[in-house]
Each structure stands twice: as C-alpha cells, then as structure tokens.
Amino acid sequence: MSTPIAMITGATSGFGKAISIKFASNRYNLIITGRRADRLQQLKDNLSNTYGIEVMALVFDVRSRKAAFDAIGQLPDAWKAIDVLVNNAGLALGRDYFDDASLDDWDTMIDTNLKGLLYVTKAVLPGMIPQGKGHIINIGSTAGKEVYEKGNTYCATKHAVNAISQSMRIDLLRHKIKVTAIHPGAADTEFSNVRFKGDDDQARKVYEGYEPLTAGDVADVVYYTTTLPPHVCINDLVLTCTAQANSMYLYKDH
Ligand code: NDP
Ligand code: 8X3
16 A cells, blocks of 8 residues: 555644644655745654655645645645645634724634635645545634634634535535544644734733643644544544633633
8 A cells, every 4th residue: 555645734833743743653645834934844854854754845825826726736646646634724813802803814814714724625635536535634723613702703714614624524425535623722832922923921821820732632633533444534523621621611720
C-alpha cells in the first residue's frame, strides 16, 4: 500500500503544527500550508529529517480563491490523491460588542474561517473523489456550538463551519468520504495573541487559573479520528479541558 497523504492548513503554528507532527510521526507524507514561508520551510525540514517522510510546503493565503486553486492545482498528480484533509487555518480578531466591533475584522474572519475552508476543500476534492474514500476534518470550536458575549462574528463563522460540515457529510456520502467536525474549547496557542492583536498580557490572561488544552491534546484527538475502520466515522466531536464545560462555563481556581 502506498504511503497515505495528509494535507493540513495553518501548519505554521498551534494546532496545525502539532497535527502535522502527529501525522508525520505516524508515517504520513504531508502537504502543509500557511502564509509564513519561513516557518513552513523550517517545519518541512524538521519533519522530513526527523521522520523520513516527504513533505510539500504550500505558501498561500486561504482567503484568496485563486491562490488556493493555483497552489493545489499545481501539485503533481500523485500528491493530489489526498487521503486526509485537515481544514484548520483560522483566527479570531477582536473581542468586542457587536456595535463596537471592526468591519475589517469581521471580513477577515469570514474570509478565512469560512470562505478559505470552502475554497481549499473544493480544490482538494477532485483528487480525493476518484479514490472512492477520503477524510475531511474541519476544525470548528465550542464557539460554533454556543455563542458568547463579544464573540459575535467569530462565533458565527464557527457555527457556519459546524453547518457546512453537516452539509458536506450529506453531499459526500456517495463518494464514501468521511467528514468529521472537531470543536475544541480554550487551548493555549497563538490564537489569543492574534485575537488581541499582539497584546500578549491580555492573551496570557485567557489561560490563567486553569489548565487549558494544548495543541498536542487536539492533535492526538484529530489523529485518533483517522484510525477507525473504513465503515466508522466520528461525525462531530467537542473537546474541552476538564475545567471547561462549554463556551460559557470555565472554572478558574488558581
Ligand atoms: P494559531 O494562531 O496558533 O494558528 C493559526 C494558523 O492558521 C496559523 O498557522 C496561521 O498561519 C493560519 N492562518 C490564519 N489565517 C490564515 C490565512 N489567511 N491563510 C492561511 N493560513 C492562515 O491558532 P490555533 O492553532 O489555536 O487555531 C487553529 C484553528 O483552531 C483555528 O481555526 C481556530 O479558530 C481554531 N480554534 C482554536 C482554539 C483555541 O483556543 N486556540 C479553540 C477552538 C478552535 P499563517 O499566519 O502562517 O498564515
Ligand atoms: C476558540 C475558543 O472560547 O475563544 O475557538 O471561542 S474561544
């Protein structure tokens, strides 16, 4: 059997980087993506040297329909036969009341978290469908299950990821493609540094007083969903640290 291929978007940091390491350590060849070319090249070198796997690094912005289709379209045919696609690239920008929030932040979140996921998936499917199998894993959020104050458009984009995952699952049944939506709660990555636009003190406070998820925790669960027999699919999975029940309830005791 040939070596399976996993494609992971947003591999330059956080979940995407940890998921890439997890799949590499399980002998997948990888397609890793992100905008920061230097980080991507470093990860590519590290993974191919450490695990002896083959890695393609694609530098593009998922918000650009053309860039996404060009990058995936120029892959050699053998690399287009992707077994697992992890749609992970995404972000929150700002945490503001609806009436105070920035329209530019809203556009960026919608274009990245929703339209980017749609473009990448649509570009990958022509290589996945002919295999008569495949697995698409969409990274949602607890914010896609319950909305919270000042979460407005970020929560909306993750609700949309939840909805589009359900739609994809139905529409791809005839191609025998699994679709898994994974919804993590608070996890200590660069997510809050991005959300608070470089205010690292504010970002750090998000994870104080409890033990949040790590990127490695999320990567372990993502990988697990790909280890089940062909006839078994985890459709929807919410994953939080033990201190968190959902978007609203997070117990801080230290
Ligand atoms: P990070 O900020 O650490 O990583 C985000 C990744 O997304 C980076 O690799 C970044 O790469 C990539 N990315 C962002 N915008 C774009 C873009 N326009 N084009 C291409 N790549 C992009 O955050 P996390 O790892 O925490 O977040 C990963 C996913 O998990 C996101 O979808 C997030 O919403 C979700 N999530 C995060 C949670 C958390 O608490 N951390 C909880 C639940 C869900 P680059 O900048 O190089 O382009
Ligand atoms: C990230 C988790 O709680 O900041 O999706 O929305 S939260």
